[in-house]
Amino acid sequence: MSRPPLTTSDGLVLAGRRWLSTTPPRAAVVLVHGFTSSADDPRLNAIAEDLHAQGFDLVSYDARGHGRSGGESTLGDAEQHDVAAAVATARLRADDVILVGASMGAIAALRYATTDPMLAGVVSLSSPSHWRLPRTPVALLTTAMTRTRLGRRAVARWLRVRVAPRWTNPAPPARIVGRIRVPVAFIHGTKDHFIPERDARELYDQAVEPRFLDLVPGMGHGFDETAVVPVRRAVEWALAHQPRLLTL
Numbered sequence: 001m002s003r004p005p006l007t008t009s010d011g012l013v014l015a016g017r018r019w020l021s022t023t024p025p026r027a028a029v030v031l032v033h034g035f036t037s038s039a040d041d042p043r044l045n046a047i048a049e050d051l052h053a054q055g056f057d058l059v060s061y062d063a064r065g066h067g068r069s070g071g072e073s074t075l076g077d078a079e080q081h082d083v084a085a086a087v088a089t090a091r092l093r094a095d096d097v098i099l100v101g102a103s104m105g106a107i108a109a110l111r112y113a114t115t116d117p118m119l120a121g122v123v124s125l126s127s128p129s130h131w132r133l134p135r136t137p138v139a140l141l142t143t144a145m146t147r148t149r150l151g152r153r154a155v156a157r158w159l160r161v162r163v164a165p166r167w168t169n170p171a172p173p174a175r176i177v178g179r180i181r182v183p184v185a186f187i188h189g190t191k192d193h194f195i196p197e198r199d200a201r202e203l204y205d206q207a208v209e210p211r212f213l214d215l216v217p218g219m220g221h222g223f224d225e226t227a228v229v230p231v232r233r234a235v236e237w238a239l240a241h242q243p244r245l246l247t248l
Contacts, residue, residue: 006085015068019058028057028090032105038067065162072164076107083112096120102222121183121238129174129202185212185234189219210241
């Protein structure tokens with residue numbers, strides 16, 4: 001495992017992490033973490049190690065405003081530039097690249113996927129479909145952390161995450177997912193207490209074929225401990241459903 005820096009098109013330097021297969025890789029997978037997480041998250045690394053053992057190259061990184069990376073978090077909007085930088089690195093050794101994003105990372109991955117028809121696929125975990133949050137304590141706390149000055153100061157001090165002061169209000173995932181022209185898989189846990197599983201169903205309904213929906217019993221939010229097997233299954237599904245393979 002190495003830690004190459006990634007440079008985005010808007011000039012940020014991101015702290016990267018890379019696992020390389022000892023043989024020519026089957027494909028490369030880019031892992032995109034969620035809000036307040038990082039490339040050092042042990043749950044993300046469990047997925048990386050599992051996929052690496054299956055013959056994949058892996059690229060992950062600290063998103064803007066997180067960990068050792070520069071910039072400010074925009075909660076999934078400008079983060080599409082972070083994804084682009086990681087994809088460029090992944091393509092140094094592999095023609096086929098699959099995105100796997102969780103929560104905020106899923107928003108960024110889906111947004112980037114609308115611009116890159118050469119991806120092998122995209123896997124979305126725990127993505128919201130619209131900009132709405134359930135009235136749960138966790139959701140209300142997240143709103144306070146990101147939409148208020150006091151909350152952003154607290155997040156910067158205690159969680160080491162710098163949040164941009166202005167909400168960009170981009171088009172929500174449900175309005176853009178239909179523009180993705182590569183295999184797209186949606187994974188959602190039945191025990192996700194942050195984003196309801198109806199959001200995954202709404203995204204699936206708006207996506208075009210090939211598409212895949214996996215509602216995982218007992219799984220929580222994002223890169224949950226139980227996400228390893230569902231992610232591996234979705235990555236394998238995406239590889240098997242590449243349009244160019246289906247037309248051979």
